Amino acid sequence: MSESTANHTFALYLGCIAPNRYPGVESAAIKGCKKLGIDLVPLKGASCCPAPGAFGSIDMNVFYAMAARNLVLAEQMKMDIALVCNGCYKSIWEVNHKLKHNKDLRDGVNEVLKEVDMEYKGTINVYHIAELLYNDKFVGVDKIKDSVVNPLTGARIAVHYGCHLTKPHKDREFEKEVMLNTEHPMWMEELVAALGATPVEYRNKMQCCGAGGGVRGYDIVHSLDITNEKLINLKEAKVDALTDICPFCQLQFDRGQIEIKEKFGVSYDLPVLHFAELLGLAQGMSPQDLGLDLHGISCEPFLQKVL
Template identity: 70%
Template sequence: MAEAKGHDYALFLGCIAPNRYPGCESAGIACSKKLGINLHPMKGASCCPAPGAFGSIDLNVWYAMAARNVVIAEKMGMDIALECNGCYKSIYEVNEKLKHNDDLRDMVNEVLKTVPDPTDPTKKGTMEFKGTIDVFHLIELYSDPKICGPDRIKESVTRPLTGTRIGVHYGCHLIKPKKERHLGDTENPMWIEELVAALGAEPVQYRKKMQCCGAGGGVRGYDLVHAIDITNEKLGYLHDAKVDAVTEVCPFCQLQFDRGQIEIKEKFGKMWGLPVLHFNELLGLAQGMSPTDLALDMHAIPVDPFLKKIL
């Protein structure tokens, strides 16, 4: 059985999960282990780098820095798994672009030649993008019946989230642009809802489910009021649908929904108080992890109303 062998992946952490919501990181590692997915840290990885900031300024640097991260996993001989849509955009997309565009690959390799080796920083000239691995978001591994699948998730649940209504925010860069991804429909996908249902919760449909959180493309830094206005609209529709929590698969979306609610209170005077949970955190709760083990106290919006329903 798959359990005996398990599936091994290099874990790309990114920035916001380890540095702002460490519960996403610890839950990601602990939960996927129970599902037969073993995650191995990528020593010396950096920011993906931020697709909004670096992509807007110099695409070449974006390609080269993301490629450096990919090469670390190539040297480990493992496919990459990650838990942030922003990282997915950088790491997945650059990996695919470099595989299919010789000119880009040559340009990047020219620079990587001068960069220290991840197994031995004193060595140079060994970094080269070869295009030997694939990149996955953890949520697509959870959803894939060949790796895990909703049934296996259901088996791992010890504390079903029965009686809770959960809205799903897919985020943009996981599934869009659909031509460059392979994750199906982008107008009304339902596969994360299936995983939420596997945890025992009731997935809820709401208006403009596929709208952006508002944070991406550097807009959160450029024009905060514009960014949180987009978030505010979505929070209103989630509220209308009477959800107990919103779940997402991107720590940057999480930051925008979670801390964004504090900013919305400051700028627009409206307090939604809606708990925001990364799918890994939900999975952790359903697998019996305590809120302290998930560092849910790091959330700006208290998760207690949601916890009361399940604990």
């Protein structure tokens, strides 16, 4: 394989939930990527992406302008963006894509950005970290395998893909074509297997976590009922952990299990880890270094299996 050994550098767009609720995701992403030849440098002064459910529902124009401001910060650094959250991907990637292709939108946004001495130029690209890890142009499954020092052997791990990275696939432009399969994708399972774990499929795995669109705040019981359906299906598959690539989904599955116990009287005790955290573990980071003790649902039973 004629793989490039050159280092790639990206501006790391953090969003809200990862740095402020699951800081291990931030730490694992930076350290894990470093070992795989990717430098993630801070995107100084970034704000909320803004939340696509809340802002998109209120006023699309504000949504475009706020996302464009984050994009301009990266344009000023002359760096592509890497991010760790599906919701952020929806905002940052999609607005970048729309502004690049629609002059009317771009002109409208730039009129507002002029008030803060900024101009959106459309000079950078936006990537989700899962995409960088899967695409061998940047990392690829083989390189991940080589970086594993603590294989997660024996652990049965299910994947929650989430919605906003790949849906709607008609609008997405991934270099890896398998990422456009939104009915029955398997590329995340390949990543899980690269860490030595056993990927496990379950009924209706592409269903939404239930948190998005402002529904978690609008009708928590409705939102958790969707999550609960997924948890029932996961329980049936007898998995040791669930992995996700979106801190908002993670919040919904992790803290959500506590709320489900309160409201529905059912408990699952299913550990939920962002793929970056899982990668960190497999690369030898300790659970303490990953802040796994901050999770709502204890990761202990899973950790005992893999450490």
